[in-house]
Amino acid sequence: xxxxxxxxxxxxxxxxxxxxxxxxxxxxxxxxxxxxxxxxxxxxxxxxxxxxxxxxxxxxxxxxxxxxxxxxxxxxxxxxxxxxxxxxxxxxxxxxxxxxxxxxxxxxxxxxxxxxxxxxxxxxxxxxxxxxxxxxxxxxxxxxxxxxxxxxxxxxxxxxxxxxxxxxxxxxxxxxxxxxxxxxxxxxxxxxxxxxxxxxxxxxxxxxxxxxxxxxxxxxxxxxxxxxxxxxxxxxxxxxxxxxxxxxxxxxxxxxxxxxxxxxxxxxxxxxxxxxxxxxxxxxxxxxxxxxxx
Amino acid sequence: xxxxxxxxxxxxxxxxxxxxxxxxxxxxxxxxxxxxxxxxxxxxxxxxxxxxxxxxxxxxxxxxxxxxxxxxxxxxxxxxxxxxxxxxxxxxxxxxxxxxxxxxxxxxxxxxxxxxxxxxxxxxxxxxxxxxxxxxxxxxxxxxxxxxxxxxxxxxxxxxxxxxxxxxxxxxxxxxxxxxxxxxxxxxxxxxxxxxxxxxxxxxxxxxxxxxxxxxxxxxxxxxxxxxxxxxxxxxxxxxxxxxxxxxxxxxxxxxxxxxxxxxxxxxxxxxxxxxxxxxxxxxxxxxxxxxxxxxxxxxxxxxxxxxxxxxxxxxx
Numbered sequence: 001x002x003x004x005x006x007x008x009x010x011x012x013x014x015x016x017x018x019x020x021x022x023x024x025x026x027x028x029x030x031x032x033x034x035x036x037x038x039x040x041x042x043x044x045x046x047x048x049x050x051x052x053x054x055x056x057x058x059x060x061x062x063x064x065x066x067x068x069x070x071x072x073x074x075x076x077x078x079x080x081x082x083x084x085x086x087x088x089x090x091x092x093x094x095x096x097x098x099x100x101x102x103x104x105x106x107x108x109x110x111x112x113x114x115x116x117x118x119x120x121x122x123x124x125x126x127x128x129x130x131x132x133x134x135x136x137x138x139x140x141x142x143x144x145x146x147x148x149x150x151x152x153x154x155x156x157x158x159x160x161x162x163x164x165x166x167x168x169x170x171x172x173x174x175x176x177x178x179x180x181x182x183x184x185x186x187x188x189x190x191x192x193x194x195x196x197x198x199x200x201x202x203x204x205x206x207x208x209x210x211x212x213x214x215x216x217x218x219x220x221x222x223x224x225x226x227x228x229x230x231x232x233x234x235x236x237x238x239x240x241x242x243x244x245x246x247x248x249x250x251x252x253x254x255x256x257x258x259x260x261x262x263x264x265x266x267x268x269x270x271x272x273x274x275x276x277x278x279x280x281x282x283x284x285x286x287x288x289x290x291x292x293x294x
Numbered sequence: 295x296x297x298x299x300x301x302x303x304x305x306x307x308x309x310x311x312x313x314x315x316x317x318x319x320x321x322x323x324x325x326x327x328x329x330x331x332x333x334x335x336x337x338x339x340x341x342x343x344x345x346x347x348x349x350x351x352x353x354x355x356x357x358x359x360x361x362x363x364x365x366x367x368x369x370x371x372x373x374x375x376x377x378x379x380x381x382x383x384x385x386x387x388x389x390x391x392x393x394x395x396x397x398x399x400x401x402x403x404x405x406x407x408x409x410x411x412x413x414x415x416x417x418x419x420x421x422x423x424x425x426x427x428x429x430x431x432x433x434x435x436x437x438x439x440x441x442x443x444x445x446x447x448x449x450x451x452x453x454x455x456x457x458x459x460x461x462x463x464x465x466x467x468x469x470x471x472x473x474x475x476x477x478x479x480x481x482x483x484x485x486x487x488x489x490x491x492x493x494x495x496x497x498x499x500x501x502x503x504x505x506x507x508x509x510x511x512x513x514x515x516x517x518x519x520x521x522x523x524x525x526x527x528x529x530x531x532x533x534x535x536x537x538x539x540x541x542x543x544x545x546x547x548x549x550x551x552x553x554x555x556x557x558x559x560x561x562x563x564x565x566x567x568x569x570x571x572x573x574x575x576x577x578x579x580x581x582x583x584x585x586x587x588x589x590x591x592x593x594x595x596x597x598x599x600x601x602x603x604x605x606x607x608x609x610x611x
Contacts, residue, residue: 086582086586266415276393
């Protein structure tokens with residue numbers, strides 16, 4: 001007999017976790033769309049956000065969701081600075097160069113966090129950390145719902161920015177055709193810096209939203225989040241924001257369902273297997289435009 | 295016998311006296327030599343064939359685990375298990391390459407990370423095969439001709455032989471037909487195909503040689519550590535270390551990966567007290583500096599400069 005209640009329970013948990021994955025993936029895919037750079041440091045920005053929230057909580061007792069207000073703008077400027085100082089030197093270099101530089105950046109961020117905060121895992125313990133509420137027979141974790149709401153608000157804001165403002169138009173134009181965008185007078189170097197800033201800001205937001213739920217470790221977590229972000233974006237198709245959201249939700253659901261119906265030992269492997277399958281069989285992503293291959 | 299072979303021979307002979315001169319610094323020298331070998335082996339695929347892999351820890355782990363599990367659970371001698379480890383690594387590389395070589399550039403790199411992560415998860419979860427997440431301890435090894443395999447001196451000579459074998463392989467490849475085929479594939483696959491080279495076969499061959507050599511180093515590493523933890527030996531960080539060592543030194547050069555290992559392990563030792571566990575900081579800073587300012591690596595740039603100057607002089611006279 002199939003247990004619908006527990007299935008719905010797993011499904012909703014998966015969707016809520018997936019929302020945060022989507023937030024991580026959207027930043028990566030946005031940066032890829034404009035800069036054609038695979039940002040290996042993306043997961044480390046997530047960890048940076050986690051530690052930022054820990055810092056604000058221990059110093060001022062700020063609630064993680066309050067610290068989003070400060071963390072996102074700060075992350076934006078850090079991202080812009082990194083792009084201006086480091087990545088802008090690599091515009092015409094082969095694609096592997098920027099991959100290697102961001103990999104170096106990931107190691108630098110992770111190890112600076114390690115030197116500053118020490119190796120032991122850190123978290124923020126809010127009063128509502130373990131509380132749940134229920135709809136019918138399904139119980140939902142307050143943290144996950146709050147994280148889901150934060151994700152919706154941020155992605156909604158990003159949607160408005162990209163589709164309703166002049167800056168968003170410039171970003172989309174650069175992403176679609178760099179040369180064309182330059183011809184109509186868009187400063188693509190400035191757009192790249194802004195987009196990298198937005199990407200960093202989204203990653204940090206995801207980290208802040210996750211901290212009441214997960215422990216942050218300086219060097220290990222970064223690689224895991226980067227990998228998840230890759231999985232999400234490749235599932236959807238690199239450079240496509242709507243697809244990254246769908247990919248994030250899908251990854252969350254696949255992980256939670258796989259863990260509860262197959263075996264939880266391989267929780268992290270399910271996403272990777274799907275990732276490899278998509279990469280090999282449908283490189284344009286599950287939701288990308290079909291390309292005929294020979 | 296070209297000048298590289300002579301240089302290698304001189305270095306090996308000089309290196310053989312190292313344990314007599316610095317008996318207190320053997321562990322660091324063994325680590326250094328293992329990284330020289332791994333980075334050089336990585337470079338066959340990553341530099342000469344141009345396929346950046348971030349999954350080579352899988353082969354280190356495979357080679358190491360064959361030795362450790364063979365010795366602990368099945369009473370097999372290390373020379374057999376090392377051979378088995380190398381053969382399985384080459385077989386794994388064959389399947390792996392068949393699967394992923396149609397991906398190019400960054401996509402290939404991403405797929406290697408994914409496969410290596412899946413292998414790591416298997417090594418942690420399949421306790422019946424690997425001893426599980428707690429690791430395997432090597433208690434006893436045979437003593438061929440009365441040589442204690444656990445002794446640091448023995449480990450040193452094994453690592454020296456391994457590093458020399460890797461560099462020897464690359465020197466032999468560099469002037470062979472295979473070497474030119476590799477470079478042709480790296481520069482432009484379509485043109486390589488037009489001149490009658492099958493890029494898929496060439497890349498597979500490079501991957502298999504690279505994986506087999508890496509597994510050999512893994513086996514020696516297992517004897518050196520005598521304790522293997524899947525979390526560490528299969529982890530992405532080791533793959534990253536191997537790849538970055540080679541890239542910092544200079545991809546597609548004979549001595550670049552070795553020079554990269556000397557620079558990185560050396561500076562890691564100098565800064566060990568300053569940075570303690572954050573030793574990867576050096577990798578991060580160095581790779582950023584090298585990619586931005588010396589895209590061909592610390593050996594590659596000067597070599598290129600010398601070659602260009604020679605050609606310029608020849609053209610003038």
